[in-house]
Amino acid sequence: xxxxxxxGVYAAGLAVVFTGAFAAxxxxxxxxxxxxxxxxxxGHEVDQHNGGHEASPAQTxxxxxxxxxxxVAVEQEGYLLQEVSAPGAVGQAGRxxxxxxxPDGAPVTEYETEHGKDLHLIVVRSDGTRYRHVHPVMDQxxxxxxxxxxxxxxxxxxxxxxxxxGAGKSLTLTRTVDVAGAFDPAAxxxxxxxxxxGFRVSLNGDLSAGAASALTVSVARDGKxxxxxxxxxxxxxxxxxxxxxxxxxxxxxxxxPEPVKGEVSGPEVxxxxxxxxxxxxxxxxxxxxxGQVHSARFVLDTTGSAHxxxxxxxxxPGTPGSAGHGHGGH
Numbered sequence: 001x002x003x004x005x006x007x008g009v010y011a012a013g014l015a016v017v018f019t020g021a022f023a024a025x026x027x028x029x030x031x032x033x034x035x036x037x038x039x040x041x042x043g044h045e046v047d048q049h050n051g052g053h054e055a056s057p058a059q060t061x062x063x064x065x066x067x068x069x070x071x072v073a074v075e076q077e078g079y080l081l082q083e084v085s086a087p088g089a090v091g092q093a094g095r096x097x098x099x100x101x102x103p104d105g106a107p108v109t110e111y112e113t114e115h116g117k118d119l120h121l122i123v124v125r126s127d128g129t130r131y132r133h134v135h136p137v138m139d140q141x142x143x144x145x146x147x148x149x150x151x152x153x154x155x156x157x158x159x160x161x162x163x164x165x166g167a168g169k170s171l172t173l174t175r176t177v178d179v180a181g182a183f184d185p186a187a188x189x190x191x192x193x194x195x196x197x198g199f200r201v202s203l204n205g206d207l208s209a210g211a212a213s214a215l216t217v218s219v220a221r222d223g224k225x226x227x228x229x230x231x232x233x234x235x236x237x238x239x240x241x242x243x244x245x246x247x248x249x250x251x252x253x254x255x256x257p258e259p260v261k262g263e264v265s266g267p268e269v270x271x272x273x274x275x276x277x278x279x280x281x282x283x284x285x286x287x288x289x290x291g292q293v294h295s296a297r298f299v300l301d302t303t304g305s306a307h308x309x310x311x312x313x314x315x316x317p318g319t320p321g322s323a324g325h326g327h328g329g330h
Contacts, residue, residue: 071250152184158174216269280302
């Protein structure tokens with residue numbers, strides 16, 4: 001199905017897109033949120049911040065979505081990301097480690113495997129640079145760790161993304177880590193192409209707030225399309241998006257069926273995405289060629305109205321669902 005057809009399906013509500021409120025953590029829709037939307041649709045919801053005037057469905061849906069955006073808290077559903085231990089200065093070798101405790105206060109030692117791993121760790125500096133997507137190892141006591149060394153100073157956001165057994169859904173827990181040294185923050189401007197490890201990676205499409213958007217990532221090397229993208233964690237590519245400002249965490253997967261082991265693809269990987277709010281977003285594309293994983297970075301500003309659906313009708317940002325194949329995890 002072409003991109004226009006896919007967007008038509010999304011607009012009709014017959015397929016799903018990602019939003020920061022739901023897809024990134026694979027979350028189920030809480031009953032209280034459903035009730036809020038239902039009340040709004042029936043004309044009973046009142047916006048207390050608008051002089052007592054009745055809130056529109058789009059306003060209420062946006063407020064509900066914003067209250068559930070993942071990647072901005074150390075705790076979710078009673079699960080807590082305990083303090084991160086890491087080297088304190090640039091160039092200092094050591095280990096990055098942490099644990100996750102459950103509602104009972106004990107370290108979680110059992111996780112459901114998602115996309116080939118029990119836990120996915122995203123690390124990025126507050127200015128959107130220095131992105132890494134790695135997979136630590138857990139010891140018998142529930143402590144996750146891996147060798148670590150910082151190559152630049154600054155404040156970093158650590159995202160632990162996984163599904164503890166019994167939680168019933170993926171969780172995205174986060175903390176910040178300060179790294180001593182001379183800090184020279186970047187001010188990334190919008191960019192839709194990146195050069196990484198001899199590859200030129202390009203992003204085509206616009207990112208809309210509150211509406212489904214078709215994004216296509218293409219990979220080339222030496223001026224020629226790359227057609228040997230390998231399956232990596234159950235997909236031909238992964239796209240992570242962070243909202244500039246609070247670094248709210250979004251995560252999507254490409255459209256289409258999961259790849260078969262041994263098969264390759266390329267040069268394009270397509271995504272369907274919806275940003276929860278207008279603004280600037282940092283996007284990171286992970287792909288694998290020749291057994292090596294590479295990461296490209298893009299910066300996009302949203303376009304259009306925050307509440308305009310692909311069919312031109314009024315949309316509802318935060319509509320529950322997930323993107324492509326896979327449920328927002330990794």
